[in-house]
Amino acid sequence: MIYNIPYIAVAALILLGLYALIFKRNLIKMVIGITLIESGVNLFLITLGYRKDSIAPIYTSSPGGTMAFPIPQALTLTSIVIGVAVLALMLSLVVHIYRHYGTLDVKKIRRLKE
């Protein structure tokens, strides 16, 4: 059980993010929720690739020994950059929503009703 602490951290991060996304009324907090979920998923990916007592998969002056998985690290790198891109777009839309409505409260800006 003690070995699974990183996974518990993953679950906690994702749940916090989902909580912020679903129950918070402020748009910025919703954006923070998305980024929290994203960090949770990234942590999950990188955790999957760890082997006990392993070193980074780099041969330059390496001390030798088992190496951690390189693929999850590459995938996490990709996922982080994608997260930055999504975050930039979300924040620029939030700026525009604030310009139009003068508020960030999600209940006050629902103009797209039937």
Add this chain to the structure above:
Amino acid sequence: MDKRNIASVIVFTIVAIFFVISSLLIHPFGMPDESEMDDYIIENTQEETGANNGVTSVVFDYRGFDTLGEATVLFTAVAGVILIFRRLKND
């Protein structure tokens, strides 16, 4: 408004259960069951790609197309941000 809240609570609970169960059921930390694909890369990165850094060899060689996609995502975001903050009237 109450109905909406109840629905959100239900959705939250179901999704939460999914994530918690999957983080409990996956292999213990530091002891992956399968390692065929990653061992192949660790063994062959120097011969096949000439790079000492295994992660770079994955990023730019073995999964180079992903990196093209990733660069494209950044390009898309830049285009999107510039489009959103553009001037609306021609000078």
Add this chain to the structure above:
Amino acid sequence: MNIPDYLIPMAVAIPLLGAFLTPLISKINDKLRNIFVILILALNAVIVILIASKIFTNGIMTYVFGAKDITYPVVRILFEVDAMSIFMAIICSILVLVAVIYSWAFMKDNTGLDKYYTLILLLTAGMLGMVLTGDMFNFFVFLEITSIASCALIAFWIDVDKSVEAGFKYIIISAMGALFVLFAVAILYGQYNALNIAVLSNLIQYSYLDKIALVLLIVALGMKAGIVPMHMWLPDSYGSAPSSITVILIGATLASLYGVLRVIFTLYGNVLSTLVRFDVSVNIVIGWFIVALAVVSIIIGVTMALIQSEFKRLIAYGAVAEIGYMLLGIGAGIVALGTTYGKIALNGGIFHILNDALDVGLLFLVAGSIYYATRETSLDKLCGLARNMKYTTVFFIIGLLAVSGMPPLNGFASKLLIYESTFQINPILAIVAILCSILLLAVFVKVFFSAFMGPALPKYKHVKEVPKSMLLSMGIIACIIVFIGLFPDLIINNIVEPASNALLGYSEYVSQVVGGI
């Protein structure tokens, strides 16, 4: 004709290269840029059709990035293209080409057009990458490209508060969906240490984790495909985006639907056809689940369309109902897996993907033309437009007859297949489907009489017919609709049948990579 293998990555690389070049070319001249974009997309359509001609005769093609052959274990990214993928690729490239031709006149007065065209090319690359790839993580990357590009394009009219809000809603939904997909990919990777769809499909055990991954993938991709109850974003984004973008968004939505199909039929194909749990085989459970979603989508789509007063939102709810029809056919095909009428249902569902894209696309283009001519979106204020806009009226009639499944147009051909096969499974399903189809016809006929017929209002006296490029693009789609309506068997036998065989023949898909199971 000899068709080289390297055309497959070109289908994605050419739009990408075009997208990277567009900012430089628009420095020179705006007209040159428009021609350049149209040429790139036309070239891309030609490439897709060349690949298709080879695949419909020879079967699955694979392409390995960075090495000549597949090495084991499969570390490199593969493109694995079967008839279903190339079927979707054809739909996407037709829609994008039409939308770009339409944009020439439609978007002429706007600023920021260089980024607009760049994003269209990126969106094309994203959609084609989604449908052609054979790697789960690569699928996720292209899913993100598609959603980011379409989000920025939905919010194109940034001074309109509705479109900003729709764009924000869309990006939240798609970011969450993409993260679910990534989590599912991570679960599969952690268990089997593989990312390739064929390899994973060969290894999958249907453990608890696999079930969670399946549910996450279906929920996330279904959310992006606009299936009820996750359809909330769809009318907003379809209604608020420029019409040319809405047409491309249909392609993006269908690419997500393709993801659902690929996950069910190929990734879990092994499980679907063989596994029996608690005396009920898995395909019955998944199949009825999809049929239930489909019926709900049809009913909600049609009833919500009845009460809309805005033209594009009305068509968007019609699109939700049409997605329901596709799912009805596909779900019935999964329930009756292995029987002849199950095959017919699957054919009907897949054929309806093509027909829906064309019909709904045509209707959105008509709505855009009306907006272009009158600057009005509310149906209550439009009246008597048929006098001044003859061609547009004709196109609208074609679109409304096709979308509500009237003979002799293409919607009828696919809906007939769905009706007759679902009747075999449960007559109630067929009756609901037919009734909703009639209601959809009623909705659109009401629109037709209120907007196009009636007295000529003085404020629409000076309304002119839309420019030629817009008529041309609507004409292209209308011609394809009429052609498919006249010769449905030709399309079914040559394109739809191979696609449904490809979906069902998961063992072939797997053996292309794994080498015999």
Add this chain to the structure above:
Amino acid sequence: MTEMSRIVRTISSIAFPFSMIFGLYVIAHGHLTPGGGFQGGAIVASACAMILVTFGSKWTITKIKEKKLSILESLGAISFIALAFLGLIFGAVFFNNFLVGTDYLFGVIPPTGSVIADINTGGLLPLMNFAVGIKVIAGLFVIVLVMAYATSSFREENK
């Protein structure tokens, strides 16, 4: 954004070249040590963002226009995809690392096992690192610059 106090400006202009050099080092040694085009690009872009924060977006946008950065980004992306196309031309496969084992440019294959870093290894990878590095520097900086400039001009409109 308005500019910050003189102390902050002086310190950041001293720190700027060092962070720039460090970022370029991370890009150049991407195939040998931890790092690569994305990471190094992010470091250089943060150095630029530091200048943006301390000197204000008004001043920065007079020094470098967002259109130029956008073109720089396109050039980085084009060179990256062009390297992929070179693989198709010389190695017959898209994304083929055809330089490995040719002894030209970066083509030397290092001995297996733990080795001292050799810069001329890796084939196409260092070149791709540079292409992606340029792209990421320009891309991240242009996002920050455009957002900062646009929000500060909105604020002025509201006043």
